[in-house]
Amino acid sequence: MISVRFLTQSSLAFVVMAMLSACVPDQSLIDAGLAKAPEPKPVTGAYISTMDSGFALPALPEEEIPTQFRRQEVYFPTAEVPGTIIINPAEKTLHYVTGPNAAIRYGIAVGRAGFEWSGVAQVTEKKPWPTWTPPPEMIERDPKLAKWEKGQPGGLTNPLGARAIYLTTNGVDYGYRIHGTPEWKSIGRNASSGCIRMINQDVIDLYNRVQGGEKVVVLNADGSYPTRLVLPPPAPKPKKAAPAPVVVPAAMPSFNPLLQGVPPTLQTPAALAPAVQTPAAPATATSTNG
DSSP states (O other): OHHHHHHHHHHHHHHHHHHHHOOOOOOHHHTTSSSOOOOOEEEETHHHHOEEETHHHHHHHOGGSSSGGSSEEEEEOOOTTTEEEEETTTTTTTEEEEETEEEEEEEOEOOOOOOOOOOEEEEEEEEOOOOBBOOHHHHHHGGGGGGGGOOOSTTTTTTTTTTEEEEEETTTTOEEEEEESSSSGGGTTTESSEEEEEEEEHHHHHHHHHOOEEEEEEEOOOOOOOSSSOOOOOOOOOOOOOOOOOOOOOOOOOOOOTTSSSSSHHOOOOOGGGOOOOOOOOOOOOOOOO
């Protein structure tokens, strides 16, 4: 016989599950297995063609964008306040917190090996269709970029894409940005020099949400919260070319006046010729007469 207690517990669990199906469940209930986290909701029409400040952004083939990197409304447990941006380099995702346990998730590209960083930053500026100026060290790595040393105007081929959101930490600009990219197929990869790349349509959406002053958290490689700013090591300075060796000519050969075809006896230098024996002078006769 089934006990009344068992029926009561089963009925209670069923009622709880039914009630939770109509609202966003509490994290503790999800952790306890009494509720299921809501499924992500893709944003429809996120990647259609559009005109923006005179530039025609082309539509993207959404089916070619991996599902986890498409713009979506997601359940996102966090204690951060709405407006906070949380970047997970390992998962290649950026979450913009919209409310309790809720966020907009975007796919991103992050720094390639040697350019990774983590820490807490702040949004201090944002620009539409920004000018891109490669830093000297980048030009040194790729001399073809020297043509843009004074800046590449904003446009469809500009590496910063349709928008740039500028980040600082404790008032210091380390050169990191959240920006668009014409290379949308790089999303989901370690492809940048430390900046956070987004699909142009996505960065426009994020740009319209941020107002300035928002907190930006870049998680550590293992997904944990950073406790300090960790920057990549500085690039090694190129070694100076060694000076060309000074060629010292060999000692001049000793002078040898010997001539081809001349008998050696006639070529002996005077200094080396045998000394001429001078005959001794005859003795003077002495008179013995007195």
